[in-house]
Structure formats: C-alpha cells, structure tokens
Amino acid sequence: MPITRPTFGKYLVGMVASLLIFLAGGWLILAPFALGYQPYGADWVSQTTTAFATGIPVAVVALVAFDFFCAALLGALRAAGVLAARPEVQAPAALQQPPGLALVPATAHSDLDRTLSTLAAALVADLSARREAQSDQTDGQSIEQSVTRREA
Amino acid sequence: MSVGNAMRRLVPPGSVVLFLMFLTGIWLIISPFAMTTQPSGQPWIASPINTVTIGGVLIVVSLLGILSYMILALRDLMRETQAKQQADQETASS
Numbered sequence: 001m002p003i004t005r006p007t008f009g010k011y012l013v014g015m016v017a018s019l020l021i022f023l024a025g026g027w028l029i030l031a032p033f034a035l036g037y038q039p040y041g042a043d044w045v046s047q048t049t050t051a052f053a054t055g056i057p058v059a060v061v062a063l064v065a066f067d068f069f070c071a072a073l074l075g076a077l078r079a080a081g082v083l084a085a086r087p088e089v090q091a092p093a094a095l096q097q098p099p100g101l102a103l104v105p106a107t108a109h110s111d112l113d114r115t116l117s118t119l120a121a122a123l124v125a126d127l128s129a130r131r132e133a134q135s136d137q138t139d140g141q142s143i144e145q146s147v148t149r150r151e152a
Numbered sequence: 153m154s155v156g157n158a159m160r161r162l163v164p165p166g167s168v169v170l171f172l173m174f175l176t177g178i179w180l181i182i183s184p185f186a187m188t189t190q191p192s193g194q195p196w197i198a199s200p201i202n203t204v205t206i207g208g209v210l211i212v213v214s215l216l217g218i219l220s221y222m223i224l225a226l227r228d229l230m231r232e233t234q235a236k237q238q239a240d241q242e243t244a245s246s
Binding site for chain 1: 165203
C-alpha cells in the first residue's frame with residue numbers, strides 16, 4: 001500500500017497567521033501611547049478605549065487560534081508517529097476490579113511499575129475489605145434495631 | 153469520505169477563529185466612522201489611520217491563513233484519495 005507523506009505546513013501557516021494577529025492586537029493596545037494621541041496621566045480618550053477594547057480581545061482570540069493550530073499539529077505528529085501517543089488513563093477501571101486480580105498491566109516492565117501495581121492492588125483489597133466490614137456492621141445494626149422495635 | 157468529514161478537515165476550529173479575526177478587521181476599518189472619531193471630509197488624524205491599517209492587516213492575514221490552510225488541506229486530501237485508489241487497484245489486480 002502506498003504511504004502518503006504527512007505535511008505539516010498548513011498548521012504552521014495557521015500558527016504564523018495567529019501570531020501575526022496577536023502582534024497586531026498588542027500593537028492596538030500600545031498604539032495610543034506610541035502614537036501620542038493618548039497623553040500619559042490624562043483621562044483616556046475614546047480612541048484609546050476603543051483600541052483597548054478591540055486590542056485585548058484580538059490578542060486573546062489570536063492566542064486561542066494559535067492553541068487550536070498547535071493542538072492540531074501535535075495531533076498530526078502523534079498520528080504520524082513522530083511523537084509518542086498519549087497513554088490511556090484506566091484508573092477508574094482498575095479500581096473496579098476485584099481485589100484478587102493482579103493490577104499489573106502487560107506493558108509495565110520496570111520494577112517501579114510492578115511495585116506500584118502491587119501496592120495499588122493491596123490498597124484496593126484493603127479498601128474492599130473495609131467496605132465489606134462496614135456493610136456487615138450496618139446490616140447488624142439494622143437487624144438489631146428491627147428486633148428492638150418488634151420487642152417494643 | 154463524507155462531505156462533513158472533508159469540511160471538518162478543510163475548516164478546523166483555528167480557521168473559524170481566524171474568520172472571527174477577519175470580521176474584527178472589518179469592524180476596525182468601519183469603527184472610526186461608526187464611532188465618529190473620524191468625521192467625514194476632514195483630514196485623517198493618527199488614530200483612524202492606525203485603526204484602519206490594523207484592520208486591513210487583520211483582514212489580509214486572517215484571509216491568507218484560512219485560504220492557505222484550506223488549499224494545503226485540500227492537497228493532502230487529494231493525495232490521500234489517490235493513494236487509496238492506487239491501493240484499491242493493487243488489491244483488486246492481485
């Protein structure tokens with residue numbers, strides 16, 4: 001099967017455009033002071049207010065656009081295998097497993113991983129034992145209460 | 153590939169934000185006249201010149217960004233489709 005070479009130029013174009021717009025937003029904020037139509041220390045004239053009210057959103061939204069293009073670039077790099085894919089988080093599923101089962105994943109090879117997995121399995125076993133003991137206690141208390149009510 | 157998927161690849165969220173910047177550029181060009189900071193018929197002062205210039209820059213840069221992304225993404229889509237067609241032909245012939 002022929003392999004198409006992934007191209008990343010489109011993301012770079014978007015990032016460059018976003019950066020240019022961010023700089024334009026920054027210039028809009030600075031311009032009233034740089035061009036001298038807003039004197040220092042005086043109340044803001046309407047042009048300064050308009051420039052600020054436009055420049056700050058422009059800069060923020062340009063950063064958002066840059067973030068979008070950057071995230072798309074990272075996703076494309078991961079899909080192309082240039083960057084390592086993110087590991088999937090499976091912590092909630094691991095907590096729901098019965099305590100008897102081993103929690104060591106097949107891909108964990110280091111000693112630290114094994115030790116941590118054993119520790120996590122022990123913690124899960126301890127937690128489930130405590131929950132069972134608490135449920136037994138509450139069952140016993142409810143039975144005792146029902147017996148005393150009947151006797152009364 | 154469906155039309156929706158193709159459009160999603162051609163117009164990513166970043167391009168939508170760039171389109172917002174395009175609209176902002178239009179507003180920047182209009183604003184000196186809409187806010188009456190630049191009376192019509194009078195010589196231009198520094199503030200409207202700056203605002204209109206930045207508005208023009210925003211329009212040009214955002215349009216260039218959107219169109220360039222779209223063209224490059226379209227080229228990638230066409231390459232992928234050609235590669236897929238070649239692969240299908242090879243599997244059909246073998």
